[in-house]
Amino acid sequence: MEQWTGVLHLNAEDRKGKTVAKNVYYQGAFKVMRPIYHDDSGRACYYLLNPGGGYLDGDRYQMKIGLGENAKLTLTTQGATKVYKTPNRFAYQESEISLQAGSYLEYFPDPLIAYQNAHYKQKNVIKMHPSATLLYSDIITPGWSPEGERFSYKSVQLLNEIYMDGELVVYDHLHLKPALQNIRGLGFMEGYTHLGSMFVVCKQMNPSFLDQLYSLLDKNTLDYKVGLSLLPVSGFTARVFANTTQVIERIFSEIHRHISHEWFQTKQYSLRKY
């Protein structure tokens, strides 16, 4: 069994309307802060920390999150995920998320910044009850290099699998290899530099909600381009191209606000970061 660079296990449950940790375990370069309750909804908000500041050659991270019945959790990171150059072995992160009946998870990690020659692979496996709700997003930036050159990373591979009642219902697989692909060109990033993806699975989804989102987001602008579509289960996916992280965050925040307002009659709170 290979060693993990960092491990985080978090199980949360609902206790009289308030979500609390049943057990939290972390080891190595992975940590979670004490939960914050942003409002009186009982929803706990956890910030993930990477005390090492970034992922290095051959690093392997594992996260397991479990939500009991009706537990409500927001999960985010404290800053961007930075993957430094990996001359020998790719850096890897896997997450296993299990959502029981009536539970609600928002998982909004900060953007991914892959440095020059970085090779990163990430796999998220989410197993959910049909009555659970999932909101997930990720953002891939063009990375960083000392010369300011964009797309100088070697490879970024992101895999998302969502299972419902034991059956695979969503399979999302991106693999960007800028040296081998015309990444800015037609069919890839279409001239944009940042790519955002969002998955929302919730039994309250209906086709007219997608129409509302389109009219809210699909403006005649060159700043971004958005695609939305219904999933084979009750929910939708969004892909966004833009030239800055902020533009994608604004769009995802808008979708989040609309969902909170329309489906849960709650006000969205901002994830303050210091």
Next chain:
Amino acid sequence: MDDKILALFQLCDSNFPTGAFSHSYGLESYIQEETVHNVETFSQWLQVFIQEQLLNSDGLACHLVYQALEDEDFQKVWKLDRMLTVQNLPRETREGSMRMGERMLELVQSLYEIPALLPYRKRITEKQSFGHPAIVFTMVAHNLGVSKSTTVLFYLYSVVSSLVQNAVRGIPLGQTAGQKIIREIQPVLVDAATAIGQLGEEDFGIVSPGIELSQMRHERVNIRIFMS
């Protein structure tokens, strides 16, 4: 062997009525945005579509399904049917593939008696499986005794030849220009089929974000000649 190849040709014919003539796989979004408007831009688009979507989804599925049929591992075939469907995030292309798969299945059942088709059809009727032309095509090719690499190559060709016909109508391009594209794309298809032979299940379903986004945006194209 010639008779087997000839039999598979029938399924590759762009006149084989599976409904492929009404699907552009997002090409129509590019046509409307005028980023694809002539032979050059279409050829560029087609190459990305083949190498970054078709290869890793339908093409690789043919390869894996063929292998599973060799092993008589039907659970694996049904798993691939599901993976092909749920990795297709844009609703129109996903539902289009399901319709084409079902239509093709009905058609080939009236032409052949292939045992594997029966449980597949039953599963689709009972909503346990979704239906996909790549799987039906591979079932027929495998039953005919055509080799795995030829099956993959012919399937890629069948998708591309329909797509070029659609581009000829949609952009529009001249008929001769269309045939020239089909001729020039052949080495790309041969390379793609060779590449697929080297891939495994862990490579399945990788998509190009731009092509996928355009397939999602096609839902909002108002005046359209294609269903996807």
